[in-house]
Amino acid sequence: MLLFTAANMVRAQPQTPLPGPPADDHPPVWIARSPGHPTLILLPTIHALASDDPRVNAALAELANGVQAIVLETHTQPTPEDTQMVRRIGFYPANDNLSNHVSSMTAESLARCARESGADIRTFFQTKPWLAGFAAEAVRLHQWRWVSDGRQRAHFVKDASPQVFAGIDERLETLARHRQIPLIYLETMEQGMQLFDEMPADDQEAFLQGVCMGLHGGKAPGEVSYESFQAAWAAGDVAALERLANTRYPGESDAHYDFSQYLFVRGTDIFAATMAQDGYFYGKGPILVAVGAGHFFGEHSLLAHLRDAGYTITSPVTAQPHGAPPNEVAVR
Secondary structure, three states, X not given: OHHHHOOOOXXXXXXXXXXXXXXXXXXXXXXXXXXXXXXXXXXXXXOEEOOOOHHHHHHHXXXXXXXXXXXXXXXXXXXXXXXXXXXXXXXXXXXXXXXXXXOOOOXXXXXXXXXXXXXXXXXXXXXXXXXXXXXXXXHHOOOEEEEEOOOOOEEEEEOOOOOOEEOHHHHHHHHHHHHOXXXXXXXXXXXXXXXXXXXXXXXXXXXXXXXXXXXXXXXXXXXXXXXXXXXXXXXXXXXXXXXXHHOOOOOOOHHXXXXXXXXHHHHHHHHHHHHHHOXXXXXXXOEXXXXXXXXXXXXXXXXXXXHHOOOEEEXXXXXXXXXXXXXXXXXX
């Protein structure tokens, strides 16, 4: 869901492009087969990248070259209608504000979070905790910025000079359009916004508090970096991806851990329901299905949903571990 989907918002700096990959490096893919249905190639994604590694585009082009359609979580370029929906679902009315719904942070600390992220303070206080957290991180990373429409109403636009690079989803969407093959989306923007809005209040607050803590040098337990995810993805290291997505870190609160796990489980349920409603897609295939890495692990993973639906799934070859350094942090 654009900047919102990633429970993977991270603190990453742009890096010099890496040299070409060793011949045995490749992202992990699972193959799902069921009689009477197209073969599904299942690829975990990262919603933004820490570096513009040439291995990424090469691997994605190779995968996209042999498929009949590409399936993503949702569209990556918001429409004006999406912006209005975010305002309708993610903002408080004029007679209410964020400080009335957050007990662990004072109005002063919330204002400091807005200032340190570069977000517009007035707009920040009108957003709900989940949106305030994502907005602060996105503005700080220059992925998005608030602009006024001339009527004192701010909205998000994509920034021209982000500190992170386009993610796997956005690159696949571009490839599909370039190849003129069908794009299928598993979730509407409204479904995604409602998922966040229905999240337990404690989870939303813990996420916002962790983002704000990181803005002034603190390190919230449970944070992991895009660099770590990207290294594991490029090397096909399934074990590292699972560990990064699902590990409960020492000192991490129940609410902070539940934030990401809630998104993985509830989001996967939406994806699986759409796939079933669409008859697991049509034609001869194969079809590339690419969703966030966190949706591939655990008892309620996308793989588990497909097995329950009768699919036989071939596991990828696991590369040598490239786990994150134990103290490297950002946001899961």
